[in-house]
Amino acid sequence: MLHYAIVFFIIAIIAAVFGFGGIAAGASSIAQILFVVFLVLAIGSFFFGRGK
Template sequence: MLRWVISFIVIALIAALLGFGGIAGAAAGIAKIIFYIFIVLFVISLVMSLVRKV
């Protein structure tokens, strides 16, 4: 999932350099959403691994 975030950030940067503001904003927004989903899933998996060890 982190690869998707990196790819959308790269797309946003390339689009911003070429002057495509709408595409850059959309790609950056998608990257933010996927990143937050990744963080939530990471925290859930961390908590579940700690609970299973106890």
Template structure:
């Protein structure tokens, strides 16, 4: 999922450099949403692992 966020971020940067403002804004927005979802799922996974008694890696 982090790979998708980075992909959309790169698309946003390239589109911004080339002058496609709408596409750049949309791609940046999608990248932010995917990144936040990734962070939330990562934290949930770490909490679940700690509750089961395994130390975080």
């Protein structure tokens, strides 16, 4: 999931460089959502993944 967040972040940067503001904003918001979901899942697996 972190991979997809990084990919959308790179797409947002490339779109911003070429002047596509709407595409850059959309890719940036998707990247932010995926990163937050990744953080929540990573923290949850850290705490609940401790076995025995």
